[in-house]
Amino acid sequence: MMQTQRVAIVGLGRVGSVFLDALLKQQGKALDIVAVAESSPTPGLAMAQSRGIPVLALPEILQRCAEIDIVFDLTGVATVRRELRDGLAATNNRHTVIAPESVAHLLWSLLAPGVDLPQVHAQSGY
Secondary structure, three states, X not given: OXXXXXXXXXXXXXXXXHHHHHHHOOEOOOEEEEEXXXXXXXXXXXXXXXXXXXXXXXXXXXHOHXXXXXXXXXXXXXXXXXXXXXXXXXXXXXOOEEEOHHHHHHHHHHHOOXXXXXXXXXXXXX
């Protein structure tokens, strides 16, 4: 039996909303979406709320990282990525992986072949 990955998505704008929709179709198979973070009213935020997925602030996500395997950072904001890395380091969390947009694009290509994920952020790497 495949191990279930517990994931959080930070950023539910144009990229995150589409990504969340695709992951919800996989919910309960190999992954469980345990939390999201978004401060603006977006379609992804409404989708998460309608599914009962906890909507947390970034510090709350960091507090729960012991129970999160992968955090998808889809904000495109370098300070958010730094806050995630620093927060994990401060708690000596060596379990949770921060997946940047490049990993989301790879996963997307497997989930929705032939369909492009929106390209709205500059490539910021890790």
